[in-house]
Amino acid sequence: MHPFNKSLLPKKVILSGADCFHLVLDKHAQKHGAGGNVMRKIFHFNKPLSAGTIEAILKRSPVIYWLCNIRLREGLLFQKPCWEFIDKGSEIIVRQHQCAAENEVPREILGRDISIRSDRFIEADLVHYPSGACAFIVSWNHILLDAKGTTLLFEHLNAISENKEQDHALFFPGPEKKTNIITYIRNMYKVKHFVQQSAKPPVYSVGEKKKKSEEGLTAEKIIAFSSEETKIIIANARKAGSRFGPTLYLIACCSQIIDRLRRLKKRSGDLWIPVPYDGRLKGANGPLISNTVSFLFYRIPEQELTSVPATVKYLGAQMMEQIKLGIPQRYTLFLNMMRHVPLWLYYFLVSKTGKGVFASYLYTSTGDNFNNLRSLFGEPIRDISMIPALTFPPGLTFVFLKHDDQLSVNIAYSPDSVNPDELDFIEAQIKQLLITEH
Amino acid sequence: MDEQRIINEIKQYVEKNILAPSVTIDADTDLKSAGIDSFSTVEILLFIERKYGTAIPDDKLIPENFRTLRTLASTVHGLMA
Numbered sequence: 001m002h003p004f005n006k007s008l009l010p011k012k013v014i015l016s017g018a019d020c021f022h023l024v025l026d027k028h029a030q031k032h033g034a035g036g037n038v039m040r041k042i043f044h045f046n047k048p049l050s051a052g053t054i055e056a057i058l059k060r061s062p063v064i065y066w067l068c069n070i071r072l073r074e075g076l077l078f079q080k081p082c083w084e085f086i087d088k089g090s091e092i093i094v095r096q097h098q099c100a101a102e103n104e105v106p107r108e109i110l111g112r113d114i115s116i117r118s119d120r121f122i123e124a125d126l127v128h129y130p131s132g133a134c135a136f137i138v139s140w141n142h143i144l145l146d147a148k149g150t151t152l153l154f155e156h157l158n159a160i161s162e163n164k165e166q167d168h169a170l171f172f173p174g175p176e177k178k179t180n181i182i183t184y185i186r187n188m189y190k191v192k193h194f195v196q197q198s199a200k201p202p203v204y205s206v207g208e209k210k211k212k213s214e215e216g217l218t219a220e221k222i223i224a225f226s227s228e229e230t231k232i233i234i235a236n237a238r239k240a241g242s243r244f245g246p247t248l249y250l251i252a253c254c255s256q257i258i259d260r261l262r263r264l265k266k267r268s269g270d271l272w273i274p275v276p277y278d279g280r281l282k283g284a285n286g287p288l289i290s291n292t293v294s295f296l297f298y299r300i301p302e303q304e305l306t307s308v309p310a311t312v313k314y315l316g317a318q319m320m321e322q323i324k325l326g327i328p329q330r331y332t333l334f335l336n337m338m339r340h341v342p343l344w345l346y347y348f349l350v351s352k353t354g355k356g357v358f359a360s361y362l363y364t365s366t367g368d369n370f371n372n373l374r375s376l377f378g379e380p381i382r383d384i385s386m387i388p389a390l391t392f393p394p395g396l397t398f399v400f401l402k403h404d405d406q407l408s409v410n411i412a413y414s415p416d417s418v419n420p421d422e423l424d425f426i427e428a429q430i431k432q433l434l435i436t437e438h
Numbered sequence: 439m440d441e442q443r444i445i446n447e448i449k450q451y452v453e454k455n456i457l458a459p460s461v462t463i464d465a466d467t468d469l470k471s472a473g474i475d476s477f478s479t480v481e482i483l484l485f486i487e488r489k490y491g492t493a494i495p496d497d498k499l500i501p502e503n504f505r506t507l508r509t510l511a512s513t514v515h516g517l518m519a
Contacts, residue, residue, distance in 0.1 A: 282472065
């Protein structure tokens with residue numbers, strides 16, 4: 001007997017344009033052997049948690065049940081793909097692990113793919129460490145949940161553990177606004193032109209194009225800053241010209257580092273970085289399921305990388321221009337239209353645009369989404385980290401996460417793109433660049 | 439043009455284009471707490487530029503001026519004076 005009404009769960013959810021773009025990324029990941037399109041969120045606790053208690057809470061979630069009981073129905077020609085709720089009675093399982101190395105994520109978890117053919121699209125693991133501390137890890141296929149959706153998922157789980165009422169209507173995407181074909185086509189030409197100009201070669205990428213990942217694994221290096229250091233970073237961002245939050249400063253610092261790496265390797269090409277942006281209306285509590293992200297596309301030529309403030313200024317101008325032109329909204333409309341295109345053709349078109357280079361590197365940030373999430377299942381969280389779905393190439397993603405007023409950056413990388421010396425270089429540079437007043 | 443009218447016009451724009459229908463704001467609501475991020479702030483800046491023909495100069499682009507609709511309207515009003 002389920003504690004929720006299964007008849008309220010949607011029988012069919014049409015994939016958003018951004019979800020379908022993830023189908024392309026999934027294909028890209030399979031082609032390059034890069035370990036799948038899987039996201040992982042890791043919550044560290046100072047004391048052991050009970051797997052039974054967690055499992056009981058997870059099983060009370062209609063969203064988790066839905067994620068364990070769906071299958072993808074791929075769109076035939078000119079049909080949109082959708083998720084079908086097949087209610088096969090599959091439940092989430094909390095797998096337990098013992099790990100000798102404190103705070104590490106066992107390789108078994110990192111190597112587990114959740115593909116579009118998997119039985120469940122979400123997995124839970126509880127890792128116990130020798131000190132008595134533990135980590136609760138949730139892994140899911142990125143096609144189903146974006147960063148904001150994840151925040152909403154954990155708020156939803158907290159609400160379940162506190163027996164709070166919730167509005168089920170917010171879990172799933174609502175009906176779509178209809179767009180006519182003429183609008184789609186006009187928009188397509190504008191977006192196509194913009195993206196082709198923005199991504200035109202030569203673009204430098206940390207991962208070599210068309211190379212296949214040999215390791216097939218995402219490695220990570222987390223750099224944590226104290227709350228005092230975080231205050232310094234935010235103040236530095238403002239002084240460097242990043243006026244409304246540190247985003248442009250963080251992208252500028254990452255770009256400086258990649259540029260320095262590029263010079264060391266004696267390679268050429270501009271930097272090109274698509275940066276995801278949450279497309280939900282602000283303050284919205286849904287939808288939890290589906291990707292509603294759009295993108296801003298930043299291209300930085302060598303001459304704009306002379307200093308951090310110069311790069312911030314250049315990025316700021318591009319951001320302003322793209323918002324003025326409505327690029328994020330137009331790109332969303334474009335992605336929605338591309339749902340009607342067969343996946344093989346979609347993948348061909350995406351690969352062709354950048355000639356196999358998806359980006360110079362990738363940047364993502366949870367902003368303030370997790371800053372105030374102090375507890376999960378009623379237990380205080382010590383810290384949170386995120387391992388992104390690593391797109392390879394480029395095989396390097398900087399993940400910024402703020403929790404409890406402390407910023408951390410996870411350098412998620414493929415060993416095929418970043419060697420140990422380069423990782424040391426990136427780590428040293430990022431510490432130094434973020435903390436330094438420019 | 440008085441400040442109150444500017445507040446009302448920016449409020450209308452923000453509620454219609456940026457905020458979820460469930461979110462309500464008034465002249466003194468902290469905009470960041472209501473969900474306004476850096477991207478949305480740029481959208482508001484562009485609206486002000488279109489609506490009032492006034493670009494907010496660099497030295498006025500400080501978080502303090504964008505804290506609430508009232509501080510924002512006061513900045514715009516000052517520039518129009």
